[in-house]
Amino acid sequence: KRRSLLSLAALSIVAGCSSTLEKQPDPNFSNRLRIPPPAEPVIDADGAKRFSLDLRAGRSEFLPGRITENTWGVNGAYLGPTVRASRGDKVRMAVTNSLPETTTLHWHGMRLPARMDGGPHQMIEPGATWTPEWTVDQPAATSWFHPHLHEKTAMHVYRGLAGLFLIDDPDGPPLPDEYGVDDLPLIVQDKEIDDAGELETSGVDRGTFGLLGPTILVNGTYDPFVDVTTEAVRFRLLNASNARVYRIGFADGRAFEVIGGDAGLLERPVRVDRVKISPGERVEIVVRFSPGETVVMDSRGEPRKTANDIEEDDFQLLKIVAAAALKASPGLPATLSGPGPETPPAGARVRRFSLSGSEINGHDMDMTRIDEVVPAGATEIWEIDNTTYAHNFHIHEVAFRILEINGAPPPAYQAGPKDTVFLPKEAKARLLVRFGGFVDPLTPYMYHCHLLRHEDKGMMGQFVIVEPGTENLVPRTIRAGH
Ligand code: C2O
Ligand code: CU
Secondary structure (H helix, E strand, O other): OOOOHHHHHHHHHHOOOOOOOOOOOOOOOOEEOOOOOEOOOEEOOOOOEEEEEEEEEEEEOOOOOOOEEEEEEEOOOOEOOEEEEEOOOEEEEEEEEOOOOOEOOEEEOOOOOHHHOOOOOOOEOOOOEEOOEEEOOOOOEEEEEEOOOOOOHHHHHHOOOOEEEEEEOOOOOOOOOOEOOOEEEEEEEEEOEOOOOOEOOOOOOOOOOOOOOOEEEEOOEEOEEEEEEEOEEEEEEEEOOOOOOEEEEEOOOOOEEEEEEOOEEEEEEEEEOEEEEOOOOEEEEEEEOOOOOEEEEEEOOOOOOOOOOOOOOOEEEEEEEEEEEEEOOOOOOOOOOOOOOOOOOOOOOEEEEEEOOOOEOOEOOOOOEOOEEEEOOOEEEEEEEEOOOOEEEEEOOOEEEEEEEOOEOOOHHHOOOEOEEEEOOOOEEEEEEEOOOOOOOOOOEEEEOOOHHHHHHOOEEEEEEEOOOOOOOOOOEOOOOO
């Protein structure tokens, strides 16, 4: 199979630079980082924010001067606008499928009734418009949206369907929050782009991890740079890759503060020099710059290399160019969020999930089978035991805390509220999970591996939330597409 020099060179990085392939040319960082435009809502008579999201195909220019056909986006050719709402807002969505195939749009990280969740059951046929609505009632967080059609999620996300959904809390602490200035989203994805500029898709649904591309796009920008004008900049990192795991930091080794994870702010800032982020996870960091300096954000694998690890590759992600004069930024508040570490209530129910090749507890996903029935408002302990190569575990509707990973507390920057946890080869995790109160015994939420090839292969289960005391009365078989 022919590959461009670019892919060959980049592949040598994937291969750990040990091969005889040419080394990756030094990146030029020649393209200005795209910032996803804010979605503009219409305000309805009742004050609800109404967003129109059109899922469509288009053409993109990733490599300079080369057109990539058939990329998918929301209100554009690739990725989507940034949707934003505050705690307490009512939102009303009109999601139109202008694509040639059925898809869904899932609000990853949002706490809402299962019928509004956009999972595999809420299918949108070509030409149809889906209109979920809900009231945002959860702490400030960087959430996102992407398709979730059973067996097709990997391809739909790879083609470009993904966007950010930022939740604001008017009572939150003061943080850099000028979107596009000192509050910058970074959607990190890997791609394989051929000579002609076309997206190579044949690897997406093959192999153990699906496609692991040699080319990184940030916000859909190839080889990007960004100018910053303030001393402190908040980056909202989203790993929207199909399977790649990154260990993000800076080429000069500088430390930075982590302020939040998937489901909201940490109790207080945590100083680190690398953060690991697997598919579906978000990490919010605040980095300080000196006037006139240039620094490269990169991903660096841990020195340890083990078979089947997918987290070992090195990439340069983004060049950050600080202006000669920077606007002063205040230091971060010492305390970011209210409740500190949570302890499991006595007698909390424990559920165990064993992950193998592409099964959970020995089952492939079945859209008609309810795997778990959870009473509304429950706090439970979920134990995830990964018996094979790397996976992660995402639960819809909830925020959880990682109590333990391999018997030890998680790194401090992962101790806050989360919805996705990375499980390296043969790792075990104990999670403290708080469920909400949207009762619907006939419409399930999902839990699954967020490595999209695994999810598509069936590494997913379904749970319903029911009125406490009715757990044994609800049907364990439902109609698909409900
Ligand atoms: Cu990001 Cu079930 O998904
Ligand atoms: Cu997996």
